[in-house]
Amino acid sequence: MGEKVTLKIWRGDAGQGELTDYRVEVNEGEVILDVLHRLQATQAGDLAVRWNCKAGKCGSCSMEINGRPRLACMTRMSTFDPAETITLTPMRTFPVIRDLVTDVSFNYAKAREIPSFTPDPSVKLGEFRMQQIDVNRSQEFRKCIECFLCQDTCHVIRDHPENERAFAGPRFLMRIAELEMHPADTADRREIAQDDFGLGYCNITKCCTEVCPESIKITDNALIPMKERVAGRKYDPLVWLGAKIGRRPRHDTPAVPGGKKS
């Protein structure tokens, strides 16, 4: 028999709910998700928890543990004081379906708005070759497991839901950066990153990087490089002058459904 720990879990639905206390057994080597499963099996069979791989790779068990956005399957019980009460709440940025399960469809809607990979049509399938040093840069962004903890912690939408329409969030600005840096992508995504996906709302306070379970340097390697690219396109007086007098070629800017250019 292991020790017992006190959990304070947000129970409810449709936004109405309260923190409920439970005493649950904990064994050596367990993580928060193990304890939640024991709680479901012994005391609260109706407790809703979304989970899948239990290995930090599916991004399903995102929640807030003692107020910090984390994966339940990657948070070891040994990191807590045995006498500590552990508070578990759903991600605050997304609507609650029930208990610790939230509706993250906002993210899928944003993903669909991003113009897809746009290769040069003159290059036939199978002809394009990419060097490893070019692969490496976007490879980091491909580690994303879409747990949406970065979206949850970003204060732009967490504290200001009214910005949800204008701001795509770090995960999808990173996707735009990935495409913008792709050697075979021909679309110029700099203007839409700023105008339609709200890059300007980001004030680079790096919370997305802090919570990323894949340790992706979202801010330094995606958001700031994207801000610099946007500065080159929109806020560089020489570029502006060159575009005005026709000395600088115009790039193809893809339209975003419902965006400012559509």
Add this chain to the structure above:
Amino acid sequence: MTQAVDAPAKSRAQISERTLRKDPWRRAPAVTATLLTIWVAYATVHVFLGRWYWVPQYHYLTPFYSPCISGSCAAGSSSLGQWFGKVPSIVPYAVVSLPFVLGFRLTCYYYRKAYYRAFWRAPAACAVREPHASYSGETRFPLIMQNLHRFFFYVVILISVLNTYDVVQAFRGPNGSFGFGLGTLIMGANVVLLWAYTASCHSCRHITGGRLKHFSKHPVRYRIWTLVSKLNAKHMQLAWTTLGTLMLTDLYILLVASGTISDLRFVN
């Protein structure tokens, strides 16, 4: 006949607490705010003091007064000449460089994070509710001006060259021949770190290679980008270290210039 039942209207969990974090999240913004306030207060006082910035016998000029272009500057301290006559002390002697140095630091991606968290509290810490009713980030004036960071970077490179020249001048003794003291070493260390901070800037990383789509087609720029990226990973540390070395350099020169201490001379 079965009647369709609507799913309950979904909304966020209503949790009244600003945050449920239990770790000491207030500490970092408080320390940042305290250190930045001390530094700004110190620098403001000395920039407008109008004295104890130049040690004529050892050619020590504090970076806060470089280039000294005012007609009020002490003889020998104006490496670029005096551009106008005597002015009231409300005008800094290095009026041509200080706005750019200040602009470079204010628009720096690291300092933005630091002061947004420490002073504006947007947010004070991750997953801690910010106190503002609305938020537009860097989409409007004045914060949209943060996009000018790279232009401050270009000017600061020129100012760093000038600071390097000031260090070279500090390798002269009282009779004009070679010599150096502790002040020279402090100035030298400060300039090396200032170059490192400038080169580690995110705009520098973008300009040198970050803006490319094909690293493989530009191997030299890719190599430079790789080096700048390594420095860039230390940008925060360099930002704080250079604040410290700037203050130390200025304070040392102030103390020597005011006669409070004597310079420790190693040669001449």
